[in-house]
Amino acid sequence: MLKPIILTLFATFGISTMSLAQGDLAHEVGIIFGPVALQSDYGERHNLDTNLGNTGFGVGIVHFLNFSANNNRESFFTEHFKVRTELSFSKVNLQNFGEWVEKTPPTLAVLQLRAMKGSSTVINIGSQLEFSFMKIHDFENTTGAFSPYVSLGLAGSFYSTKVSSSLGQLGDPAVTYPKYLTPSDGRQFGFSNENGVALSILTGLGIHYKLSEMSDLMVEGRFQAFTSDWIDGINANKDIYTENKSNDWQFWFNVGYVYYLEF
Numbered sequence: 001m002l003k004p005i006i007l008t009l010f011a012t013f014g015i016s017t018m019s020l021a022q023g024d025l026a027h028e029v030g031i032i033f034g035p036v037a038l039q040s041d042y043g044e045r046h047n048l049d050t051n052l053g054n055t056g057f058g059v060g061i062v063h064f065l066n067f068s069a070n071n072n073r074e075s076f077f078t079e080h081f082k083v084r085t086e087l088s089f090s091k092v093n094l095q096n097f098g099e100w101v102e103k104t105p106p107t108l109a110v111l112q113l114r115a116m117k118g119s120s121t122v123i124n125i126g127s128q129l130e131f132s133f134m135k136i137h138d139f140e141n142t143t144g145a146f147s148p149y150v151s152l153g154l155a156g157s158f159y160s161t162k163v164s165s166s167l168g169q170l171g172d173p174a175v176t177y178p179k180y181l182t183p184s185d186g187r188q189f190g191f192s193n194e195n196g197v198a199l200s201i202l203t204g205l206g207i208h209y210k211l212s213e214m215s216d217l218m219v220e221g222r223f224q225a226f227t228s229d230w231i232d233g234i235n236a237n238k239d240i241y242t243e244n245k246s247n248d249w250q251f252w253f254n255v256g257y258v259y260y261l262e263f
Contacts, residue, residue, distance in 0.1 A: 025067060026065075026066040026261070027260075027261040028063070028064035028066055028216075029061070029062070030063075030064075030257055030259060031060070032058075032061075032088070032220070032254040032256035033058065033059040033060070033255060033256070034253045034254040035253050036056050036057060036250055036251070036252050037051055037052075037054065037055045037250060038055075038120060038248065038249075038250045039051070039250060039251070040094065040120070040232035041236065041244060041248075042054055042096050042097075042116075043095070043096050043098050044098025044100060054092060054093075054094050056090060056093060057091065058088060058089065058090035058254070059089055060087060060088025060089065060124075060254075061087050061088075062086045062256065064084050064258065065082060066136065067081065067082070068136040068137050068140070074137070080131055080135065080136065081129060081132070082129075082132070083128075084129075084130050084151065084153070085127050086124065086125070086126060087123075089121075089123050089124075090250070090252070091120070091122075093117070094120065094232055095117050096114065096116060101113045101114045108174075111167070112165070112167065112176060115165045115166040116163070116170075116177065117163075117165070117166070118161065118163045118164070119162050121159065121161075122158070122159045122231065123157070124158075124200065126156060126200075128151040128153025128202055128204070130150075130151040131149060131151070132147050132149045132208070133149065134148070139210060145210040146207055147207065147208040147210070148207045149207065150203075151205075152201075152202070152203050152204075153202045154199065154200070156197060156199065157197065157199070157231075158195070158196075159196055159198065160195045161192070161231065161232060162193050163191045163234060170191055171188075182240060183237065185229070187235075190236040191233055192230060192234075192235075194233070198226045198230075199226075200224050200226045201224070202224050203223050204220050204221065204222035204252075206218055206219055206220030206221065206222075206254075207220075213260075215258060215259050215260065217258075218254070219255055220252070220255075221251065221252070222253075223251055224250050225247065225249040226248050228247060228248065229244075229246070231247075232248050
């Protein structure tokens with residue numbers, strides 16, 4: 001797992017470093033922030049309370065390589081693509097929602113699920129290729145213009161997760177929901193307080209608004225899929241509990257401000 005992370009980081013910093021030597025590239029920097037919903041093993045799948053309840057906050061700094069601004073040799077690539085490099089941070093507090101924790105009168109299993117809490121902190125470093133539907137030169141020269149875009153890329157994701165129960169020490173059968181007592185994926189149990197790394201795939205859909213000659217506003221919805229199912233700290237054994245089949249993923253809704261640098 002470390003190899004793709006290292007390759008991603010070298011590619012990220014390599015692109016930025018090479019760009020400094022190219023006179024026909026322009027640079028943009030910005031900040032993004034907004035709510036993050038982590039879709040994990042907490043709660044009931046496709047449940048509104050789960051989707052709304054397991055939501056946190058994310059913030060990031062972004063850098064764009066603009067191939068069009070300082071380049072008069074127009075081509076489809078230079079007029080529609082930018083490379084976006086990003087460092088971002090998110091944190092989500094987690095708990096179980098849905099019918100399995102709402103049963104009355106509550107059984108011991110229901111009480112165990114209700115008492116289970118967690119948190120997930122993720123730091124991402126990566127790059128995306130952003131495609132603008134509007135020609136970049138036309139957008140840059142039109143204050144008040146809107147430019148929709150789609151993006152796709154990879155990130156190295158460094159995660160830190162914590163799991164606990166208000167009933168006592170997890171691992172105790174009287175405290176822990178039964179399926180999380182079974183060893184899973186090399187861990188003693190189906191839960192783990194740990195720090196780790198994973199690769200993640202990023203894809204987004206958004207829009208830039210030309211605020212002024214040297215600045216944009218942006219709004220974006222972004223899907224991030226992880227190659228690990230431990231981002232939330234719980235991962236019941238998939239060979240036994242086949243309903244636990246998907247890795248963790250999260251959805252970001254970002255608002256951002258971008259400023260054009262004159263290099």
